[in-house]
Amino acid sequence: MVEFFEPLGLLDGPVGFAAIRDGLALPLQGGPLAFTLLRDGAGQWRALEDAPEALTRAPAPFARLERHRARPLVMGIVNCTPDSFSGDGLGDLHGAAIAQGVAMLEAGADLLDIGGESTRPGAEPVSHEEEIARILPVVRELARLAPVSLDTRNARTMAAGLEAGAAIINDVSALRHDGDALRVIAQARCPVVLMHARTTDPRTMQRDVAYADAALEVARFLEGRVATIERLGIPRSRIAVDPGIGFGKRVQDNLDVVTRLPLLASIGCTILVGASRKGFVGKVTGVEEAGRRVMGSVALALEAAARGAHVVRVHDVAATVQALKMQEAVRAGLEA
Numbered sequence: 294m295v296e297f298f299e300p301l302g303l304l305d306g307p308v309g310f311a312a313i314r315d316g317l318a319l320p321l322q323g324g325p326l327a328f329t330l331l332r333d334g335a336g337q338w339r340a341l342e343d344a345p346e347a348l349t350r351a352p353a354p355f356a357r358l359e360r361h362r363a364r365p366l367v368m369g370i371v372n373c374t375p376d377s378f379s380g381d382g383l384g385d386l387h388g389a390a391i392a393q394g395v396a397m398l399e400a401g402a403d404l405l406d407i408g409g410e411s412t413r414p415g416a417e418p419v420s421h422e423e424e425i426a427r428i429l430p431v432v433r434e435l436a437r438l439a440p441v442s443l444d445t446r447n448a449r450t451m452a453a454g455l456e457a458g459a460a461i462i463n464d465v466s467a468l469r470h471d472g473d474a475l476r477v478i479a480q481a482r483c484p485v486v487l488m489h490a491r492t493t494d495p496r497t498m499q500r501d502v503a504y505a506d507a508a509l510e511v512a513r514f515l516e517g518r519v520a521t522i523e524r525l526g527i528p529r530s531r532i533a534v535d536p537g538i539g540f541g542k543r544v545q546d547n548l549d550v551v552t553r554l555p556l557l558a559s560i561g562c563t564i565l566v567g568a569s570r571k572g573f574v575g576k577v578t579g580v581e582e583a584g585r586r587v588m589g590s591v592a593l594a595l596e597a598a599a600r601g602a603h604v605v606r607v608h609d610v611a612a613t614v615q616a617l618k619m620q621e622a623v624r625a626g627l628e629a
Contacts, residue, residue, distance in 0.1 A: 295516045297509065298339065298348055300328030300555040303600065305363075306624040319344055321601050322558050323351025325363040325624060334509060347561030353530035355563040355603065356440055356461050356484040358403060364621040365598050366404065367614055368442065368606040369397030370569065371435070373409045373427040387430040394435040401614035404461075406606055407431055407454075408444030412465045414499045414539075414572075421449045432457045442486065448473035455481050465490055465540065467518040479525040486533045486565055487518045491541030498541040507546040508553035511536045516560050533563040533604065538593075539571035547573045551593065554600035566597040567606030569613075591616045 300321050304312050309327035312318035318327035319341050331339045358366055371394045373387075394405050409427035410419050424447060435441050436458030443454035444463045448471040451462050455477075463486040468474045478485050489511045492498045504510050515534040522532055534557055536550045547568075557564050568574065574589040575581055587609045594605045594613050598620060607613045 295347075295559055296345070297334040297512055297516075297556055297559045298344060299332045299334075299553060300330070300344075300348060300558065301332060302329035303327070303555070304329060305599070307626050319349050320351075321555060322348070322564075322603075326599075326601055328555070345559065348558050350561070352561065352563050352603070355531070355533050356404070358440060360603065362621070363624050364617040365594075365602050366604045367402050367610060367617070368565070368567075368604055369394065369400075369402035369405050369610045370444075370567075370606060370608050371397070371405055371407045371431065372411075373407060373431055374411045390431045391434045394431070395438065397610040398439050400611035402439070402610045404440040404442060405435055406442040406444050406463055407435065407459070408463075409450070410445065410447070412446070412495045412540075414495055417496070421447055424450050425453045429453060429457050432459050436460070446470040446474070448477045451477045452481075455483060460484065461486065463535075464488065465537070467515070468522065469518075475522075475525060478522070478527065482527065482531075484531040484533070485522065485527065486535055487515060487522070488535040488567075489514050489537035489540065502541055502543050502546070504542075504546055507542065507549045508536075508556050511550055512556045512560070515557065519560055519562060529560070529562050533565045534560055535565045535567060535606075538566065538568040539573055542573075544573045544576050547571070548577075551596055551600070554597060554602060558601055563603045564601060565604040565606060566594075566602040568593040568597065569605075569607040569609065587612055595620055 304327045305325055313327050318329045321328050331341055331344055333339050371390050373390050407428050409424040432441055432454050440460045442461035442463045443459040446464050446466040461484045465488045467487040519532050538547050569590045570583045570586045574586045578589040580586050591612050595616055597605055
């Protein structure tokens with residue numbers, strides 16, 4: 294079982310490099326961030342030399358995607374659903390979904406995440422046939438242009454999407470919803486994103502939410518799922534973990550998970566954060582309409598980047614890419 298450590302006192306840019314050089318800090322998963330303090334899962338302060346290798350070693354490139362020097366990869370969201378919470382669902386308008394994906398790539402997205410079933414809190418499930426019909430033409434076309442992740446919790450959809458050209462499976466249930474999902478992943482040996490959610494049913498995920506320590510409980514859950522997948526022969530280099538912002542969490546739980554994101558580094562996997570346009574962004578900022586939560590969402594992407602996220606999953610690609618490039622320039626001490 295992994296012992297969790299929480300890196301604190303994060304530094305970046307030239308100051309971080311200097312602190313590492315002088316033995317005052319260690320790189321967080323290979324950098325560009327450095328940490329100067331270390332606390333264990335019991336809340337006790339530890340010496341930096343107690344840090345496990347997983348905390349300081351850079352994860353292998355996820356899905357063979359080359360990382361940027363000092364900013365996360367950007368995953369653009371293509372919703373082939375008529376009932377997306379974010380207000381941008383395109384249902385079975387395949388041409389519009391393809392055009393949206395192309396525009397995201399032109400705006401700087403590194404990969405695309407295509408989904409055909411809404412998993413927002415309270416959402417009703419759709420049939421496998423409906424989900425597959427929504428996503429298949431879009432996956433086939435966009436997979437020719439960039440790496441495509443398939444956002445699904447259903448094994449039949451996973452198999453169909455992989456055959457159509459998808460390179461990654463992104464499962465909000467962490468492969469718990471469909472009993473055949475583990476078999477599909479094991480046979481395909483494809484990269485997979487495992488997300489934390491309290492339940493596998495969107496209709497019940499927000500009922501009776503309670504955590505003693507949300508960030509640590511999320512981290513322990515994800516480590517358990519990673520260990521399960523690893524036993525099937527899928528190495529950690531092909532697994533990304535997502536703390537599941539907005540999935541079975543209250544506002545303070547979401548904030549706690551983002552603030553303490555470096556806890557996930559102990560798992561030794563790529564860290565993906567998807568907080569774009571989520572309901573808690575609206576609650577914090579006072580913006581009710583999901584499509585108008587751009588600024589709050591971009592701010593969250595920057596905060597995730599400042600805490601070690603390797604991938605951010607977003608609706609508003611152009612705004613996010615611009616903000617991350619600016620952050621990267623400042624970190625490097627360059628003139629904009």
